[in-house]
Amino acid sequence: MSALVKFVDMHKSFGDLEILKGVTFSVERGEVVAIIGQSGSGKSTALRCMDRLETIQGGELWVCGHALHRDDVDLKALRRDVGIVFQSYNLFPHLTAEQNVALAPRLVASKSHAEASDIAQAVLSKVGLAEKRAAYPEQLSGGQQQRVAIARSLAMQPKLMLFDEVTSALDPKLTGEVLRVMERLAADGMTMILVTHEMQFARNVADRVVYMRDGRIHEMGGPEILIKPQTPELADFITHEQ
């Protein structure tokens, strides 16, 4: 089986500042990969590169068969294959939960009003918010907003879901409800890559953990590396995260 995501000696810089200094790894279909590391280690940048929110300067990056290192990449097709959820939810404040979710099916997938509404209902129930479909984002808690944001991405039936520190703005209780939704997604076989500070969650749900440090992959392995790290840096990082 070919990899859904493949980094080959990938480099990314902002001006003179090199953020990613040669990253190589791949993610198979159905895998859940957690990327951990200090702030500034390049983990969020790596995630943003996978949805072409950042362009890369060297090496190769393949996502769902799209060659993101080339200029002729079909962005529209890429965005249909990839869903991304952000730390700050980024729901559209002038639209209800259902309208937020139905927007892309209607505009991008050209579904009818009724079809898009059905899709929205289905994915909102999946994240446990069917009864909140008429609510505006400001009427929802942070955890609920983040679940709507997940539903909004799921509505386009992506092949790959990216999560960028999606629980960092939430208190522990709300974090729990978002993580449970993500756990269910993982159990359903969704391919997921998440940048996270939730070590517990990474240990329980991730098939693989990637520890990034200073723009490179410092250590990578099964979730057991969070218990028995091979490098002193990861050991040190885990101690400080808990």
Added chain:
Amino acid sequence: MQPQFLLSLLDGVLGTIVLSVLTFICGGLAGFVVALARISPLRSVSFAAIAYIQVFQGIPLLVQMGLAYFGPILLGFESVPPLAAAALAMSVFASAYLGQIWYGCLISVAKPQWEAAECLGLTRWQRMTRVVLPQAMRIATPPTVGFLVIIVKNTSVSSLVVGYQELTYNAKVINNATFEPFLYFGLAGIFYFLICYPLSVQSRALERKFNVGTR
């Protein structure tokens, strides 16, 4: 006070309102184009918008009005109707300010909103019309209504240059005949206030309603 003077002042009120409405429609449309050009990713387009804003904010309205009225005549055209010249100068003036105000509203819609829409696969046009504009319009409403007040008051400049018969012009003509400046300019002031005050109240009410700072 003779009743025909009051009628003349009311006639002037009508002239002021006509010029204000024309200015707001034409200046608003042009201002919208300026605001869109200002956020264009094409540098030449956004630079042209910046230049337009700077030039027309930097030239006094009085001078713009003179250019609009006498310019065509100097270039050999027939004389321009006063209303057309006044509306042109006012619209250019308003579009430079409205363009800048609305540009600020457009960029105040947070960048992550653009990104989120982009990641859902929306085209640039869809992102603009479905995500950014609806939010920018909420932010823009109070300052836009506030700018209406400035437009109404600035229509009085046209009396000085092009001789368009609006409120100040008529008050001046009546005063020339009666030599009662306090009475007639005072009445004109009251009429201006009666037009502008409801707009100011409306602007404050909208500010409270949208209360955009807390969203």
